[in-house]
Amino acid sequence: MNFRELNRKKNIYLRRLKAKAGKCLFDFKNKNRFTPSKLKTFKKVLFLRNDNKIGDMIVSTMAFRELKKQLPNSEICVLAGPASAKVIENNRSVSRIFICRNKFSDILKTGLKLRKEHFDLYIDMDMGNTFLTHLLMFLIKPRFAFGFNKDKFKAYNITCGLDFDANHITAWHAAAFKALRLQKPEARYDLFVPNSLKKEIQKFLSKLPTAKGFIAVNAFASSKHRCLSALQIRQTAQSLPQYNFILIGPNEQAERLKEASACKNVFTAPKGDIFISFAVTAVTDLLITPDTCFVHAAAALGKKQICIYKESDKPNQKIWVPISSHTEVIQAPDEFSALPAEEIIKAALKALS
The missing domain is CATH 3.40.50.2000 (Glycogen Phosphorylase B;)
Incomplete structure (x- = not known):
């Protein structure tokens, strides 16, 4: 095993350790119970995409479009990294973009700011939680929160199982929409070049x-x-x-x-x-x-x-x-x-x- 492989395994171990600490510290009990009828009451939706990955943001545009189509009275907001935010600057389906780097100070500042927005729905498409995503959820305290494979997390009150490696990225979005009792999104990305x-x-x-x-x-x-x-x-x-x-x-x-x-x-x-x-x-x-x-x-x-x-x-x-x-x-x-x-x-x- 070479140094690069050893270093990678060490980093994975430390990330998992920090994530467990984050769960212990910040995983709060969300007592709200989701039913399809409550979709009509949603005014603000926050889509978590602050990993700053431009390709992932392009893929997620299918979700922004379909969320706006199926929840026309809701503001579709996106939490984005500085680079990936540029991809959706001209996106007609996105109401507001909140820029946040994946750093403790930014998460703390942004989380406190977003808490005042009183989001009805928080959508987390990530494969797993980190210390910082636990902190972010704790600070925002949305009314409803969706995430994959989150049965053991108290803060998420909407979840579904998904084998990430067995599914195309568009199937991840389809599974999320199904769990939210929304119609299957059209697998088509949006990129608006002036x-x-x-x-x-x-x-x-x-x-x-x-x-x-x-x-x-x-x-x-x-x-x-x-x-x-x-x-x-x-x-x-x-x-x-x-x-x-x-x-x-x-x-x-x-x-x-x-x-x-x-x-x-x-x-x-x-x-x-x-x-x-x-x-x-x-x-x-x-x-x-x-x-x-x-x-x-x-x-x-x-x-x-x-x-x-x-x-x-x-x-x-x-x-x-x-x-x-x-x-x-x-x-x-x-x-x-x-x-x-x-x-x-x-x-x-x-x-x-």
């Missing part, structure tokens, strides 16, 4: 050398082991010279990758936040990515894509595979940079045909 931003990107693309089309490439993922290399980008671009490749993702990393790839039909997107990357995805012909954030963005935008998953991690792939018929899936070794470029080229030709 038209002004799309026009800006189209203007940028029009100034590039004439090409048959454009391929967006996000080479970066949360782990360095799941990132694509400059060599893979160069070989793919050289094999498809009729297309211009637009590198999206973190500005500085994309620029360094372009320089390293040294290919005349590879360009970087204009600098800006993640919505620049979403706008590029929206107006190009194909997206290539190893990151589930962009996988779900492409699905929301109805774009063709090639998504790259770790072959040894089939459970994760089952949960996060995109809900799109315009998808080519590539199985990669643990080090994505070892994936032969021929596999990407083959998938691209198939997707573009």
